[in-house]
Amino acid sequence: MHPAPSIIVFTAISGLGFGLLAWLGVGVPDVTGWSAFAFFFIAYALAAGGLMASAFHLGHPERAFKAFSQWRSSWLSREAVLSVATLLAFGPYALALWLFETRLGLLGAVGSLLALATVFSTSMIYASLRAVPRWNHWLVPTLFLLYAISGGALLSGEIYAAALLFLVLAGAQLLYWRTGDKLFHAAGSTAETATGLGFMGKVRQLEPPHTGPNYLLKEMVFVVGRRRAERLRLIALLSGAILPALVLSIVPAGHLAAAVAVLLHVIGLLAARWLFFAEAEHVVGLYYGRR
Amino acid sequence: MTSLPDRTEKKLGLVIDLDTCVGCHACVVACKGWNTQGYGAPLADLDAYGAEPEGTFLNRVHAYETVPDDGPAAVVHFPKSCLHCDDAPCVTVCPTGASYKRGEDGIVLVNETDCIGCGLCAWACPYGAREMDGKEKVMKKCTLCVDRIYNENLPEEDREPACVRTCPAGARHFGDLADPDSDVSRLVAARDGMDLMPEQGTKPVNQYLPPRPKADRVPSPPPDDGPVDVLAPFLEPVADAPQGFLGWLDRALGAGGR
Incomplete structure (x- = not known):
């Protein structure tokens, strides 16, 4: 799949924002007043900023409000509804903490659940697509949730929880790559099933339908070099999870250590998300002799 | 509503005969010609006279080569458009309700004024049947020429999709695949x-008729067990190498060349 910067930034940044909100909703860290304002400002900037980035890849952003209507069937619509519900639920909760130094515990807990449900629905947009076998797996929502919760723990200053979660994240990420590499083959789609011509022998593209490019090839057929993918996997794993975990557990706690860990994590997260799209092969490539 | 209908009264669709298709692309041209001026936004061409021309098409003709373990390879021309699936994954992913499958005839359509151009339906389709228009930024797909098949302003013989009407080889057929007695259903049975891609679970309505086996009709040449022609022995070359003066010349020149 074409790794569109707007979607990579959206899923990465908004995931961090909703992850931070999930922690803030259960009172971690237990902040009030201006300190609470700062935390919620960051969380809202990430979550809402990410949502706005997602609008850039729409052909008709002016009709985006229509996307709230099909929550019964569409994960994209559910994501839209849940994200707005989350931001609305946290409004009074954040205001009460900031201005009245009061924690509306129940509202916060509901908000946390909504925040995690938003991340889950984002991941299900991809995980529900059978036509992209690498995405069509339960590890995708697991991974999205782990990125949100571990990144949220880091942003909320939960050093030990974050370090521990980063190790779990590293394991899950490795497992997903190992599993994902086999999913296309396991789905069973080949040039032979795509054309139904397998009974006549091995099927090979003789001539594409048009000499020029087309929307399908630009959007859904993207080939990543093997060595490039390996290098990016290493960056994603080290920078996204292992190094931040090390920094958090070795370097004495402080703003500088936290800033370094956040920077490392975001770089790794972006690399992992780029790979998530770029490595995902759509079965339509089979019609064009490409995977 | 982007939920799929429980069942559709009819299943209008195409039957494409891969044995008959000659790969002339007339269906592609007829489709683009009709659909760029009728239902919905036109089908844009980008950079039409430039270095990388491209455009929106609802129907494209691929060409494949099949290579069996033994025997000669074969070429198959392969038109591909929306299959109007019973279990259409493109419909249920739509966040706005712009994509829908009609309960009365099973046609999958896009309401272009509701489409936000997110492209998710094109991702969900395993067949590459949906293309985002490069100019209008809304999703385009085969409508089964919904503005022809029910159009009482057209003569009756024209009330079928443009691709079917134009196909000079008779490789495309249109009809109700829910009716077991329809011409298309009988063709499919026979x-x-x-x-296509049954493992994707989309239950496509459009059906493809496989090429008929060619080996049965064109037997391989008989094994070569000697001359067939009575004159053949007399026509064989008389000598392998020239002799006499010519032989000397040949050897002399050959040696020089070596």
């Missing part, structure tokens, strides 16, 4: 019509 010729073992098949689904």
Whole structure:
């Protein structure tokens, strides 16, 4: 799949924002007043900023409000509804903490659940697509949730929880790559099933339908070099999870250590998300002799 | 509503005969010609006279080569458009309700004024049947020429999709695949019509008729067990190498060349 910067930034940044909100909703860290304002400002900037980035890849952003209507069937619509519900639920909760130094515990807990449900629905947009076998797996929502919760723990200053979660994240990420590499083959789609011509022998593209490019090839057929993918996997794993975990557990706690860990994590997260799209092969490539 | 209908009264669709298709692309041209001026936004061409021309098409003709373990390879021309699937994954992913499958005839359509151009339906389709228009930024797909098949302003013989009407080889057929007695259903039964990518679980309505086996009709040449022609022995070359003066010349020149 074409790794569109707007979607990579959206899923990465908004995931961090909703992850931070999930922690803030259960009172971690237990902040009030201006300190609470700062935390919620960051969380809202990430979550809402990410949502706005997602609008850039729409052909008709002016009709985006229509996307709230099909929550019964569409994960994209559910994501839209849940994200707005989350931001609305946290409004009074954040205001009460900031201005009245009061924690509306129940509202916060509901908000946390909504925040995690938003991340889950984002991941299900991809995980529900059978036509992209690498995405069509339960590890995708697991991974999205782990990125949100571990990144949220880091942003909320939960050093030990974050370090521990980063190790779990590293394991899950490795497992997903190992599993994902086999999913296309396991789905069973080949040039032979795509054309139904397998009974006549091995099927090979003789001539594409048009000499020029087309929307399908630009959007859904993207080939990543093997060595490039390996290098990016290493960056994603080290920078996204292992190094931040090390920094958090070795370097004495402080703003500088936290800033370094956040920077490392975001770089790794972006690399992992780029790979998530770029490595995902759509079965339509089979019609064009490409995977 | 982007939920799929429980069942559709009719299943209008195409039957495409891969045995008959000659790969002339007339269906592609007729489709673009009709659909760029009728229902919905036109089908844009980008950079039409430039270095990388491209455009929106609802129907494209691929060409494949099949290579068996033994025997000669074969070429198959392969038109591909929306299969109007019973279990259409493109419909249920739509966040706005712009994509829908009609309960009365099973046609999958896009309401372009509701489409936000997110492209998710094109991702969900395993067949590459949906293309985002480069100019209008809304999703375009085969409508089964919904503005022809029910159009009482057209003569009756024209009330079928433009691709079917134009096909000079008679490789495309249109009809109700829910009715077991329809011409298309009988064709599918007689010729073992098949689904594309059945493992994707989309239950496509459009059916493809496989090429008929060619080996049965064109027997291989008989084994070569000697001359067939009575004159052949007299026509064989008389000598392998020239002799006499010519032989000397040949050897002399050959040696020089070596």
